[in-house]
Amino acid sequence: MAESENNQRLHLYPRERLQTVAVVASMVGGAQGFFSGVKMSSLRYLTENAHRLPRTVGGWYFYHKKKNYIMLLSGFKNAATLAVKYSLGVSAFLGLEAGLDYARNSTDFFNTTVVGAVFSYAYGSLKHMTRVQKWNYVKKGSLLALCYGLAQDAMIYSRGGHVWYTKYAASTNNLQL
Known part of the structure; x- marks a missing residue:
C-alpha cells in the first residue's frame, strides 16, 4: 500500500x-x-x-x-x-x-468502527457478560470507535489527504431545492 x-x-x-x-x-x-x-x-x-x-x-x-x-x-x-x-x-x-x-484498500472510519465492535464483543465474551451487558458494551464500543475513526478521518482530511466520502459531502453544496 x-x-x-x-x-x-x-x-x-x-x-x-x-x-x-x-x-x-x-x-x-x-x-x-x-x-x-x-x-x-x-x-x-x-x-x-x-x-x-x-x-x-x-x-x-x-x-x-x-x-x-x-x-x-x-x-x-x-x-x-x-x-x-x-x-x-x-x-x-x-x-x-x-x-x-x-x-x-481504504483508510476510513468504517474499519475503526468494525474493529471497535469486534473488540468490545470479544472483551464482553472474555469477561462472561450476559447477553444484554455484552450488547450494551458492543454499542458503546462501536460508538467510541466511530468517533475515533471520524476524528482520524478529520485529521487526514485537514492534512490534505484523501477521504472517500468528503467528495460526496462537497458535491451536496450544489443542490437546488
Missing part, C-alpha cells in the same frame, strides 16, 4: 504507528498499574496487620520499612502486568485496523 503520508492514520505508517502506540500504551499501563498496585498493597498490609500494630518507635520503623518494600514489590508486579495487557490490547486493535485498511 504505497499511499502518501497524508493518508495515514495518526500521520504514521502502520509499522511505526504500532510500535509507537505499543510503547506509549505500555508506559501508561505501567504507570497506572504501579500506582494502583501500591495503593492496594498498602491497604492490604494494613488490614493484614491491624491486629498486631507496633507499640514502640523501633517497631513502627520496621513496620513501615516492610510495608514500603511490599508496596514497591506489588506495584512493580502490577505495573508489568498492566503494561503488557495495555500494549497487547492496543497493538491488536491497531493491527486489526491496519489489516482492514489494507484488505479494503
Whole structure:
C-alpha cells in the first residue's frame, strides 16, 4: 500500500504507528498499574496487620520499612502486568485496523468502527457478560470507535489527504431545492 503520508492514520505508517502506540500504551499501563498496585498493597498490609500494630518507635520503623518494600514489590508486579495487557490490547486493535485498511484498500472510519465492535464483543465474551451487558458494551464500543475513526478521518482530511466520502459531502453544496 504505497499511499502518501497524508493518508495515514495518526500521520504514521502502520509499522511505526504500532510500535509507537505499543510503547506509549505500555508506559501508561505501567504507570497506572504501579500506582494502583501500591495503593492496594498498602491497604492490604494494613488490614493484614491491624491486629498486631507496633507499640514502640523501633517497631513502627520496621513496620513501615516492610510495608514500603511490599508496596514497591506489588506495584512493580502490577505495573508489568498492566503494561503488557495495555500494549497487547492496543497493538491488536491497531493491527486489526491496519489489516482492514489494507484488505479494503481504504483508510476510513468504517474499519475503526468494525474493529471497535469486534473488540468490545470479544472483551464482553472474555469477561462472561450476559447477553444484554455484552450488547450494551458492543454499542458503546462501536460508538467510541466511530468517533475515533471520524476524528482520524478529520485529521487526514485537514492534512490534505484523501477521504472517500468528503467528495460526496462537497458535491451536496450544489443542490437546488
